[in-house]
Amino acid sequence: MNIPRLMIQFGIPGITILFLFFELIIPLILKHRPRGQVRRNAAKLYVFTVTLMLLTTYPEVVSEPLTYQIRGVFGQGMFFQVDLLNFPLLILAGILWLLVGYFSREDIHYLFYTVLYLSTIGTLMAGDLLSFFLFFEIMTFTSYALMVYHRGEEQLEAGSVYIYMGVIGGLLVLAGLLLLVTYTGSLQWTHLAETISEMGFVKYLIAAFLLTGFAVKAAVMPFHFWMPRVYEEAPYAVIALSSGLLIKVGAFGMLKVLMVTFSPVPGAAQVSGALTSCLVSQRMGMAMIWMGLISMSFGALAALMQSQMKRLLAYSSISQIGYIITGIGVAAYLGYEGASGFAGSFYHIINHSLFKVLWILVAATVYFSTKETNMYRLGSLYKKMPLTFVFALIAFLGITGMPGFNGYASKTILHHALVQAAESGHFSLQYTELIFKAASVGTIAYAAKFLYHVFLKSFSTSLTEEPKYPQFMNFSMAVLSAFIMVIGLFPHLMVDYLMVPATLSFHFDPEIVNTKIAGMHFWQWKDISGSLLLYVAGLLLLAAGLRFHLFRMNPPRWASAEKFLYHPIMTFCDRFSQFCVRKYETPIIFGDALIYAIVLVFIMLMLILTSVAGL
Structure with a gap:
């Protein structure tokens, strides 16, 4: 009896049906009693049980993917799969939903909260493009429902921007899928590069529809403008889930399209007639590299200009998603030799989820204690909220890539991947390392700006007494902090057990995987000293901006992508x-x-x- 397969085929569907049935009978059981706490506990129990079931599949997934099909749906059936690529994200989703649910005291609809989790893992597990699209759209609409649940005027206005952009992104993905199935007859996540390469201009149209649709969902520049508007009005719990994982699902879609659907099979470059497919992958990879670099640079610059905590967090996510997109682009551009780009982007998806959710929970704790979101009206909170300040410092060190914290490992791999691309690629890539470092300096500056204005500067008009918030909220932040420090101190744990197996499951050169990823030395003085120099530059930039009031300037209206899109x-x-x-x-x-x-x-x-x- 194969227990992991039984968990996927019967365990998860069974517990899901049981949970939905329980939601239906709650009004009958609790007619005259409050139901919020019961729904909250039921949602957490459901997420915990599903995550535990998924964890039991790891020994099986390491040897081969677990697949499951629901026959008869849409003619071809719906396919689901747990493999080395989506397994870490499935476990990460469970961890984040549990920690955010335990932390949050906001009034959110826990049925939508759970359906959002279900649609997220359904999207990650989808074994065909149609199932991926359907769960992707359910994820969009359930997250919209959570954002506008209180139906405030500002929330509805921001929600309309989110749902419009979500529908536009969904329609673009759908258009790409229709073209793909029309010309290839396949909706499976499989290698179609050789078939697609013979389509002429249509292959670029398919790629443009799919990648642009996913870019809208991931808030990649210039499709980013919905995020600051939505984050400013959304509950902190929804922001944490969105930045922690939901926008990563868009990046996950781009990763699957480039690494599976459009990727040449191993050795394609040496096969006669297959050079065109490699050229298609290279061109899309080049576009993705520059899209990612622009997004990380713009996001860092815009974050520096913000006074509201939520808007700073939004632009920070736009910048950090740029790192992930850049790594995906490098992997596609280098093809068979692009293992470092793939591993770096995949590693950063996980790392960013941890330190960004921690940062958002810190901002939420500050807001619950002060009822203030403007950083310029805060200050000296390290005296009255010392534990929250420690968590904020850990999040700062994680996102900025300080050696010994998790962001350092993934950013180091990404940096090495960019250097590799610059040495073996187009002459324009010679400037990518400089842009990467400039964006990293900006990241240090805007993260330090948050710490300075909220906790360190000697000014405060919003908190005159000891903060009063439930101490159990510290538990979620403590768990995230532990993950950040353990991964940072022992980066090879993630590399050996997750990154290397996932990378080897694709078409990358095993020798490069073993030498540049599995055999990577994270503690080389060159990498450490380079990181410390970036810290010096970032803190100097912050000091100059504070001294000359450079960070209170508003960008001109003509620079708004919202105006033109x-x-x-x-x-x-x-x-x-x-x-x-x-x-x-x-x-x-x-x-x-x-x-x-x-x-x-x-x-x-x-x-x-x-x-x-x-x-």
Whole structure:
């Protein structure tokens, strides 16, 4: 009897059905008693049980992926898989949901909270593109429901931006999937590079739709503008989950598209006729590298200009997602030799989730104690909140890449990957290392700005007595701090047990994996001294900005991506809908018939295209 397979096939579906049934009968059982605490505990118990079930699959996953199919759904069935790539993220999702749920005292809807978890692990486990898309969209709508649950005017306005951008990103992904299945006949996560390379211009259109859709979901520059607006109004628990993992699912989609669907099979460069597929991967990799570098640089610069804690956290996530996208781009660009880019980006997905959620929980603790979100109105909190200050310092050292903390390991691998790409690639890549270091200096400056204004400067108008918040909230921050320090002090634990097996499961050169990842020396003086020099530069930048008031400047309106992307789309949709209403509102019956006709024609066209593609 294979217990791990039974857990995936029957255990998780069974406990999910049981939980949903319990949610249905709660109103009947607790007619006249409060239900919030019961729902909270039921949600945490569900997440804990599913995470425990997933943990038991590790011995099996190391040898081969665990697959499960629900037959008869959408004709081809729905496929699910637990492998070395999604296993760490599945466990990470459970840890974050449990810690954030234990920490938060905010009034959030715990059914949506749990469905969001379920859709997130469903997206990560999806073994085909259609299942991935469906769970991805459920994740978008459930996170929207959590953001606007209190239905405040500002929350609804910010939520409308989020849902519009989420739908736009989803439609782009759907367009890419329709083109992909039309031209290849496959919706499986499988190597299609050789087939796609023969499509001409269509292959770039498919890649553009898929990668742009995922970039919108991941808040990559220039599709980032929804994040600051949404974070400013959303509950801290939702911000923690969004920054901790939800935007990473967008990056995960990009990783799967480039490393699986568009990636040449091993040795493709040496096979006659396969050079085109390698060229396609290189071109997409180059675009991803520069998109990531621009995102990390812009996010760091914008974070420096913020006064509100939530907006600083939002731009910080935009910057940090740039590191991940850059690593994915390097992996795609170098192809068979791109193991360092893949491992660095995957490592940073996990590391960023830990130190960023810790930072958000610190900001939440400050807000619960002071009811203040403006950093310039805070100060000297290290005296009255010393333990929170220690957690904030650990988050600062993690995100800035201080040796001995987790961010140092993943950023060091990413730095080595960029150097490798610059040495063997296009001449424009010679400047990528400089941009990477400049963004890292900016990261140190904006993270130190948060510490200085909130905890260190001798000024405070928001807290005149000892803070009063439940001490059990410190537990979640303590657990995250422990993860950050253990991974930082023993980086090879993650490398040996997660990064190397996951990297070897792809098409990368095993020799490079063994020498540059498994055999990497994290404590070389060159890397440590380089990191310390960046700290000096970052603190000097902060000092200069404070001295000359450089960080209170607002960017010009022409630099707003929202002005050039979101508003034109919104205006077009609004005017088009108004035009349709004016044109067809009076003859309602005719209008209904027209809509039905358009839908039927669209379905017929899709059937014709599918049959032609099948011939």
